[in-house]
Amino acid sequence: MEPYLYIMKTRMMKALAYRFDVLTAVLVQCFLVVVTAFFWIAVYGGRDSAAGVTEKQMLTYTIMSGVLSCLFTINVEIRISQSIQKGDIALDILKPVNLFGIYLAEDTGNLLILLFQNVLPLLLVSALFIQVPVPASALLLLLFIVTAAISYLINWLLSVTFGMLSFWLIRMGPLSSLKICVIRMLSGSIIPLWFFPEWLRNILAFLPFQYIYQLPLSIYIGKLTEQETIFQVGVQLVWLLILYGLYRLMQRKVLKNVMVQGG
Numbered sequence: 001m002e003p004y005l006y007i008m009k010t011r012m013m014k015a016l017a018y019r020f021d022v023l024t025a026v027l028v029q030c031f032l033v034v035v036t037a038f039f040w041i042a043v044y045g046g047r048d049s050a051a052g053v054t055e056k057q058m059l060t061y062t063i064m065s066g067v068l069s070c071l072f073t074i075n076v077e078i079r080i081s082q083s084i085q086k087g088d089i090a091l092d093i094l095k096p097v098n099l100f101g102i103y104l105a106e107d108t109g110n111l112l113i114l115l116f117q118n119v120l121p122l123l124l125v126s127a128l129f130i131q132v133p134v135p136a137s138a139l140l141l142l143l144f145i146v147t148a149a150i151s152y153l154i155n156w157l158l159s160v161t162f163g164m165l166s167f168w169l170i171r172m173g174p175l176s177s178l179k180i181c182v183i184r185m186l187s188g189s190i191i192p193l194w195f196f197p198e199w200l201r202n203i204l205a206f207l208p209f210q211y212i213y214q215l216p217l218s219i220y221i222g223k224l225t226e227q228e229t230i231f232q233v234g235v236q237l238v239w240l241l242i243l244y245g246l247y248r249l250m251q252r253k254v255l256k257n258v259m260v261q262g263g
Contacts (some may be wrong), residue, residue: 005022010109025070026118030125033066036190037130051194056131057221058192063126063133065189068148068213070118071111071136072155076103077163077176084166093255100160100251107156143229145174147216149164155212157243158183164250188214194223210238 010061036142037059044055053061074142080103093099097171126133135141151250161180186209191200204210218224 003247003255004173009143026121028166029066029118030122033063033122033126034129036066037062037126049053051192053192053194053223057223059131060133060135060221061217063123063130064217065213066122067119067133068151068216069189070122071148072212073110073114073153074107074156074159076100076107076156076160079103079106080160080163100247103160108158112114113151133220136218140219140222143233144220147219147233147236150240151212151216153238154240154243155183157240158208159245161247161250164254168201180251181207183212185235186210187212188217188243194218195259205235208239211239 035261040062044058048054049059095102119196123133135144158179160175166176185206186204187192188210189212190227193204193210194203211232215236219229
Protein backbone atom coordinates (compact mmCIF):
# COMPACT_ATOMS: atom_id res chain seq x y z
CA MET A 1 0.00 0.00 0.00
CA GLU A 2 2.95 2.36 0.50
CA PRO A 3 3.34 3.34 -3.19
CA TYR A 4 -0.38 4.06 -3.50
CA LEU A 5 -0.40 6.15 -0.31
CA TYR A 6 2.53 8.15 -1.69
CA ILE A 7 0.62 8.71 -4.95
CA MET A 8 -2.41 9.89 -2.96
CA LYS A 9 -0.20 12.33 -1.04
CA THR A 10 1.37 13.62 -4.26
CA ARG A 11 -2.04 14.14 -5.82
CA MET A 12 -3.25 16.05 -2.75
CA MET A 13 -0.21 18.33 -2.81
CA LYS A 14 -0.72 18.98 -6.53
CA ALA A 15 -4.37 19.88 -5.97
CA LEU A 16 -3.39 22.37 -3.26
CA ALA A 17 -1.04 24.17 -5.67
CA TYR A 18 -3.78 25.42 -8.03
CA ARG A 19 -5.67 27.84 -5.80
CA PHE A 20 -7.36 29.81 -8.59
CA ASP A 21 -8.84 26.62 -10.08
CA VAL A 22 -10.09 25.63 -6.62
CA LEU A 23 -11.70 29.04 -6.02
CA THR A 24 -13.38 28.98 -9.43
CA ALA A 25 -14.74 25.46 -8.89
CA VAL A 26 -16.11 26.39 -5.46
CA LEU A 27 -17.85 29.51 -6.76
CA VAL A 28 -19.41 27.66 -9.71
CA GLN A 29 -20.65 24.79 -7.56
CA CYS A 30 -22.10 27.12 -4.93
CA PHE A 31 -23.84 29.15 -7.63
CA LEU A 32 -25.37 26.01 -9.19
CA VAL A 33 -26.64 24.70 -5.86
CA VAL A 34 -28.18 28.04 -4.84
CA VAL A 35 -29.87 28.51 -8.24
CA THR A 36 -31.19 24.93 -8.19
CA ALA A 37 -32.53 25.42 -4.66
CA PHE A 38 -34.39 28.60 -5.69
CA PHE A 39 -35.79 26.67 -8.65
CA TRP A 40 -37.26 24.02 -6.35
CA ILE A 41 -38.64 26.70 -4.01
CA ALA A 42 -40.46 28.17 -7.01
CA VAL A 43 -41.69 24.73 -8.11
CA TYR A 44 -43.15 23.93 -4.70
CA GLY A 45 -44.77 27.36 -4.51
CA GLY A 46 -45.69 27.02 -0.85
CA ARG A 47 -47.09 23.48 -1.14
CA ASP A 48 -46.40 21.15 1.75
CA SER A 49 -45.07 18.28 -0.37
CA ALA A 50 -44.72 16.83 -3.86
CA ALA A 51 -44.16 13.16 -4.72
CA GLY A 52 -44.10 12.43 -0.99
CA VAL A 53 -41.21 14.83 -0.33
CA THR A 54 -41.46 18.11 1.55
CA GLU A 55 -39.84 21.31 0.34
CA LYS A 56 -37.32 21.13 3.18
CA GLN A 57 -36.37 17.57 2.19
CA MET A 58 -36.02 18.63 -1.44
CA LEU A 59 -33.70 21.48 -0.54
CA THR A 60 -31.59 19.15 1.59
CA TYR A 61 -31.51 16.71 -1.34
CA THR A 62 -30.29 19.53 -3.63
CA ILE A 63 -27.52 20.62 -1.29
CA MET A 64 -26.23 17.10 -0.67
CA SER A 65 -26.42 16.36 -4.40
CA GLY A 66 -24.03 19.27 -4.87
CA VAL A 67 -21.78 17.78 -2.20
CA LEU A 68 -21.67 14.42 -3.96
CA SER A 69 -21.06 16.13 -7.31
CA CYS A 70 -17.97 17.76 -5.80
CA LEU A 71 -16.68 14.52 -4.34
CA PHE A 72 -17.43 12.43 -7.43
CA THR A 73 -14.90 14.32 -9.55
CA ILE A 74 -13.08 11.45 -11.29
CA ASN A 75 -10.15 11.92 -13.67
CA VAL A 76 -9.34 8.33 -14.60
CA GLU A 77 -10.74 8.67 -18.13
CA ILE A 78 -8.51 11.67 -18.82
CA ARG A 79 -5.46 9.90 -17.37
CA ILE A 80 -5.98 6.83 -19.55
CA SER A 81 -6.54 8.93 -22.68
CA GLN A 82 -3.46 11.07 -22.02
CA SER A 83 -1.25 8.03 -21.42
CA ILE A 84 -2.37 6.50 -24.71
CA GLN A 85 -1.96 9.70 -26.73
CA LYS A 86 1.53 10.33 -25.32
CA GLY A 87 2.53 6.70 -25.82
CA ASP A 88 3.37 6.22 -22.13
CA ILE A 89 0.87 3.44 -21.51
CA ALA A 90 3.22 0.52 -22.31
CA LEU A 91 5.89 1.83 -19.91
CA ASP A 92 3.28 2.55 -17.23
CA ILE A 93 2.12 -1.06 -17.37
CA LEU A 94 5.67 -2.29 -16.78
CA LYS A 95 5.93 -0.39 -13.48
CA PRO A 96 5.97 -2.57 -10.31
CA VAL A 97 2.53 -1.31 -9.27
CA ASN A 98 -0.92 -1.85 -10.71
CA LEU A 99 -1.61 0.85 -13.30
CA PHE A 100 -5.29 1.16 -12.45
CA GLY A 101 -4.45 1.10 -8.75
CA ILE A 102 -2.41 4.25 -9.42
CA TYR A 103 -5.39 5.89 -11.08
CA LEU A 104 -7.63 4.97 -8.14
CA ALA A 105 -5.09 6.32 -5.65
CA GLU A 106 -4.92 9.61 -7.57
CA ASP A 107 -8.69 9.99 -7.62
CA THR A 108 -8.93 9.07 -3.93
CA GLY A 109 -6.34 11.70 -3.02
CA ASN A 110 -8.28 14.22 -5.07
CA LEU A 111 -11.48 13.26 -3.22
CA LEU A 112 -9.88 13.89 0.17
CA ILE A 113 -8.78 17.36 -0.91
CA LEU A 114 -12.20 18.17 -2.37
CA LEU A 115 -13.79 17.21 0.94
CA PHE A 116 -12.10 20.17 2.62
CA GLN A 117 -11.54 22.61 -0.24
CA ASN A 118 -14.94 22.40 -1.94
CA VAL A 119 -17.47 20.65 0.28
CA LEU A 120 -17.00 22.73 3.44
CA PRO A 121 -17.43 26.09 1.63
CA LEU A 122 -20.45 24.67 -0.21
CA LEU A 123 -22.09 23.61 3.06
CA LEU A 124 -21.36 27.02 4.59
CA VAL A 125 -22.90 28.90 1.65
CA SER A 126 -25.90 26.55 1.67
CA ALA A 127 -26.44 27.11 5.39
CA LEU A 128 -26.34 30.89 4.90
CA PHE A 129 -28.55 31.20 1.81
CA ILE A 130 -30.74 28.07 1.81
CA GLN A 131 -30.82 25.93 4.95
CA VAL A 132 -28.69 23.59 7.03
CA PRO A 133 -28.86 20.15 5.33
CA VAL A 134 -29.65 18.11 8.43
CA PRO A 135 -30.02 14.31 7.89
CA ALA A 136 -33.22 12.54 8.87
CA SER A 137 -31.40 10.72 11.69
CA ALA A 138 -27.91 9.82 12.89
CA LEU A 139 -28.37 6.23 11.72
CA LEU A 140 -29.37 7.37 8.23
CA LEU A 141 -26.34 9.69 8.16
CA LEU A 142 -24.08 6.69 8.79
CA LEU A 143 -25.88 4.66 6.13
CA PHE A 144 -25.60 7.62 3.75
CA ILE A 145 -21.82 7.67 4.20
CA VAL A 146 -21.58 3.92 3.52
CA THR A 147 -23.80 4.01 0.43
CA ALA A 148 -22.07 7.16 -0.85
CA ALA A 149 -18.72 5.33 -0.63
CA ILE A 150 -20.18 2.45 -2.64
CA SER A 151 -21.62 4.98 -5.07
CA TYR A 152 -18.16 6.46 -5.57
CA LEU A 153 -16.76 3.03 -6.40
CA ILE A 154 -19.60 2.36 -8.84
CA ASN A 155 -18.99 5.71 -10.51
CA TRP A 156 -15.24 5.06 -10.65
CA LEU A 157 -15.70 1.59 -12.14
CA LEU A 158 -18.02 3.03 -14.78
CA SER A 159 -15.45 5.71 -15.58
CA VAL A 160 -12.42 3.42 -15.76
CA THR A 161 -14.28 0.81 -17.84
CA PHE A 162 -15.54 3.51 -20.18
CA GLY A 163 -12.07 5.09 -20.26
CA MET A 164 -10.50 1.84 -21.44
CA LEU A 165 -12.38 2.29 -24.71
CA SER A 166 -9.63 4.84 -25.47
CA PHE A 167 -7.42 1.91 -26.44
CA TRP A 168 -9.65 1.51 -29.50
CA LEU A 169 -11.16 4.97 -30.02
CA ILE A 170 -8.10 7.11 -29.11
CA ARG A 171 -10.14 10.31 -28.47
CA MET A 172 -12.99 10.09 -25.96
CA GLY A 173 -13.92 13.77 -25.59
CA PRO A 174 -17.49 13.82 -26.99
CA LEU A 175 -18.33 10.36 -25.66
CA SER A 176 -17.06 11.28 -22.19
CA SER A 177 -19.23 14.41 -22.16
CA LEU A 178 -22.23 12.36 -23.23
CA LYS A 179 -21.55 9.77 -20.53
CA ILE A 180 -21.38 12.47 -17.85
CA CYS A 181 -24.69 13.99 -19.01
CA VAL A 182 -26.41 10.59 -19.07
CA ILE A 183 -25.23 9.76 -15.55
CA ARG A 184 -26.23 13.15 -14.16
CA MET A 185 -29.71 13.00 -15.73
CA LEU A 186 -30.53 9.34 -15.02
CA SER A 187 -28.99 9.12 -11.55
CA GLY A 188 -31.26 11.65 -9.85
CA SER A 189 -28.43 14.13 -9.44
CA ILE A 190 -30.30 17.00 -11.13
CA ILE A 191 -33.95 15.88 -10.98
CA PRO A 192 -34.96 13.10 -8.55
CA LEU A 193 -36.27 10.07 -10.36
CA TRP A 194 -39.53 10.06 -8.39
CA PHE A 195 -40.60 12.97 -10.65
CA PHE A 196 -40.02 10.80 -13.75
CA PRO A 197 -42.83 8.80 -15.46
CA GLU A 198 -43.43 5.42 -13.85
CA TRP A 199 -42.46 3.45 -16.97
CA LEU A 200 -39.09 5.22 -17.06
CA ARG A 201 -38.51 4.67 -13.34
CA ASN A 202 -39.15 0.95 -13.84
CA ILE A 203 -36.50 0.83 -16.57
CA LEU A 204 -33.95 2.83 -14.56
CA ALA A 205 -34.42 0.48 -11.60
CA PHE A 206 -32.48 -2.15 -13.61
CA LEU A 207 -29.61 0.23 -14.42
CA PRO A 208 -26.77 1.32 -12.10
CA PHE A 209 -27.27 5.08 -12.42
CA GLN A 210 -29.78 5.73 -9.64
CA TYR A 211 -27.53 3.90 -7.17
CA ILE A 212 -24.85 6.57 -7.66
CA TYR A 213 -26.80 9.63 -6.52
CA GLN A 214 -30.44 9.01 -5.73
CA LEU A 215 -30.03 6.09 -3.33
CA PRO A 216 -27.67 7.78 -0.82
CA LEU A 217 -29.55 11.08 -1.14
CA SER A 218 -32.94 9.41 -0.57
CA ILE A 219 -31.51 7.70 2.50
CA TYR A 220 -30.15 11.00 3.81
CA ILE A 221 -33.53 12.76 3.70
CA GLY A 222 -35.45 9.71 4.97
CA LYS A 223 -37.46 9.16 1.76
CA LEU A 224 -37.17 5.35 1.77
CA THR A 225 -38.82 2.85 4.08
CA GLU A 226 -36.70 0.28 5.90
CA GLN A 227 -37.59 -2.47 3.40
CA GLU A 228 -36.91 -0.21 0.40
CA THR A 229 -33.56 0.75 1.88
CA ILE A 230 -32.47 -2.85 2.43
CA PHE A 231 -33.55 -3.87 -1.06
CA GLN A 232 -31.91 -0.95 -2.86
CA VAL A 233 -28.65 -1.23 -0.92
CA GLY A 234 -28.60 -4.92 -1.91
CA VAL A 235 -29.10 -3.96 -5.57
CA GLN A 236 -26.35 -1.37 -5.23
CA LEU A 237 -23.92 -4.03 -3.98
CA VAL A 238 -24.90 -6.32 -6.85
CA TRP A 239 -24.12 -3.55 -9.34
CA LEU A 240 -20.78 -2.97 -7.64
CA LEU A 241 -19.87 -6.63 -8.18
CA ILE A 242 -21.13 -6.62 -11.78
CA LEU A 243 -19.15 -3.52 -12.70
CA TYR A 244 -16.04 -4.84 -10.95
CA GLY A 245 -16.31 -8.03 -13.00
CA LEU A 246 -16.72 -5.99 -16.20
CA TYR A 247 -13.74 -3.84 -15.23
CA ARG A 248 -11.55 -6.90 -14.66
CA LEU A 249 -12.61 -8.37 -17.99
CA MET A 250 -11.81 -5.15 -19.84
CA GLN A 251 -8.52 -4.80 -17.99
CA ARG A 252 -7.29 -8.24 -19.05
CA LYS A 253 -8.28 -7.60 -22.66
CA VAL A 254 -6.61 -4.19 -22.71
CA LEU A 255 -3.37 -5.35 -21.10
CA LYS A 256 -3.19 -8.32 -23.45
CA ASN A 257 -3.57 -6.05 -26.49
CA VAL A 258 -0.93 -3.61 -25.22
CA MET A 259 1.59 -6.36 -24.52
CA VAL A 260 1.00 -7.90 -27.97
CA GLN A 261 1.07 -4.65 -29.95
CA GLY A 262 3.64 -2.85 -27.86
CA GLY A 263 1.41 0.16 -27.02
